[in-house]
Amino acid sequence: MFMASRIQTRAFSASARNLSKVTVLGAAGGIGQPLSLLLKLNPRVTELALYDIRGAPGVAADVSHVNTKSTVKGYDATPSGLASALKGAEVVLIPAGVPRKPGMTRDDLFNTNASIVRDLSKACAENAPDANILIISNPVNSTVPICAEVFKSKGVYNPKRLFGVTTLDVVRASRFVAEVKSTDPKDENITVVGGHSGVTIVPLFSQSNHPDLSSNDALINRVQFGGDEVVKAKDGAGSATLSMAMAGARMAESVLRAAQGEKGVVEPTFVDSPLYKDQGIEFFSSKVELGPNGVEKVLPVGKVDAVEEKLLEACFADLKKNIEKGQKFVAENPGN
Numbered sequence: 092m093f094m095a096s097r098i099q100t101r102a103f104s105a106s107a108r109n110l111s112k113v114t115v116l117g118a119a120g121g122i123g124q125p126l127s128l129l130l131k132l133n134p135r136v137t138e139l140a141l142y143d144i145r146g147a148p149g150v151a152a153d154v155s156h157v158n159t160k161s162t163v164k165g166y167d168a169t170p171s172g173l174a175s176a177l178k179g180a181e182v183v184l185i186p187a188g189v190p191r192k193p194g195m196t197r198d199d200l201f202n203t204n205a206s207i208v209r210d211l212s213k214a215c216a217e218n219a220p221d222a223n224i225l226i227i228s229n230p231v232n233s234t235v236p237i238c239a240e241v242f243k244s245k246g247v248y249n250p251k252r253l254f255g256v257t258t259l260d261v262v263r264a265s266r267f268v269a270e271v272k273s274t275d276p277k278d279e280n281i282t283v284v285g286g287h288s289g290v291t292i293v294p295l296f297s298q299s300n301h302p303d304l305s306s307n308d309a310l311i312n313r314v315q316f317g318g319d320e321v322v323k324a325k326d327g328a329g330s331a332t333l334s335m336a337m338a339g340a341r342m343a344e345s346v347l348r349a350a351q352g353e354k355g356v357v358e359p360t361f362v363d364s365p366l367y368k369d370q371g372i373e374f375f376s377s378k379v380e381l382g383p384n385g386v387e388k389v390l391p392v393g394k395v396d397a398v399e400e401k402l403l404e405a406c407f408a409d410l411k412k413n414i415e416k417g418q419k420f421v422a423e424n425p426g427n
């Protein structure tokens with residue numbers, strides 16, 4: 092009887108039993124705090140683990156008073172604190188790192204954020220090798236390949252479990268289109284593919300309810316450089332945090348829905364992708380069907396028009412460089 096119940100318990104994954112530990116690395120930051128709050132409000136999250144190099148216990152104490160069922164714990168900024176925050180996690184969100192100031196590109200963050208993401212990825216590979224890793228830290232086009240290289244070096248790389256969070260690009264696209272067309276953003280489903288910076292962000296309006304918008308240069312530019320609007324308005328105090336928290340929480344919710352057995356969950360995300368590997372592009376953001384094992388299926392980009400064809404060409408050139416820069420960084424700077 093005892094043996095039978097043990098075997099039965101093991102037969103169900105934590106997710107199938109709806110026990111989901113979610114960890115945020117960089118939890119005390121501009122994104123980390125509202126993201127932690129939104130995760131605390133998500134009934135799919137049963138345990139919330141918050142880690143930062145400063146301030147995570149305080150954020151955890153605060154968020155823990157929200158009267159939802161999940162437990163919340165803030166971890167000390169020590170290697171053992173980080174390891175404990177990660178052990179048993181099903182989803183790890185990483186918004187750790189510095190944000191842009193006006194005049195900077197996301198690539199200008201590389202020198203600081205590459206080593207932060209490398210070191211946190213190492214901790215993930217060692218303590219939560221089977222977790223779904225959701226990378227928010229910029230430049231996403233390079234930090235996701237950095238994480239992949241670290242997992243490979245530890246022999247635990249599973250391309251189905253690594254996601255660059257590009258949700259904010261589709262959130263913005265649907266909002267901006269709704270402003271132009273006087274519609275409700277919830278009815279606007281805009282596909283955005285490529286990467287997450289400048290011209291690597293490619294909206295495919297020809298596939299939307301408004302194919303005419305694919306010749307609207309101002310709108311294309313707004314989607315590609317939407318992040319700059321916020322950086323400029325914050326005037327040195329950082330970049331998007333609140334809209335990003337919403338987008339990150341949506342991505343985490345989708346991963347958990349799929350993990351808990353829901354079929355047909357589709358999100359745009361920057362993943363190890365077969366779509367343009369023949370052109371040397373190893374990672375690409377497109378619609379991805381999620382499942383209990385992470386990436387279930389990378390969906391094709393579909394039909395694009397002549398304008399979008401040109402946008403994709405410009406995207407490929409930059410994206411390839413960004414990806415290779417991340418891979419080279421880990422090869423030359425493996426860290427401890």
Ligand SMILES: NC(=O)c1ccc[n+]([C@@H]2O[C@H](COP(=O)([O-])OP(=O)(O)OC[C@H]3O[C@@H](n4cnc5c(N)ncnc54)[C@H](O)[C@@H]3O)[C@@H](O)[C@H]2O)c1
Pocket residue numbers: 116117118119120121122123142143144145186187188189190191200204207211226227228229230231256257258259260287329330331332335
């Ligand atoms: N993917 C996207 O769409 C998207 C959107 C917005 C911002 N971002 C990026 O997210 C990152 C964070 O932005 P923010 O506004 O929250 O910045 P922030 O400076 O407000 O917060 C970053 C947090 O990371 C923490 N941190 C730094 N190094 C760490 C480490 N080694 N381990 C754990 N925590 C560490 C800091 O202490 C800080 O609390 C930036 O790189 C930004 O460019 C990405």
Ligand SMILES: O=C(O)C[C@H](O)C(=O)O
Pocket residue numbers: 190191197229259317318319321322330331
């Ligand atoms: O613009 C930034 O630097 C932050 C983020 O990538 C965004 O798109 O808002």
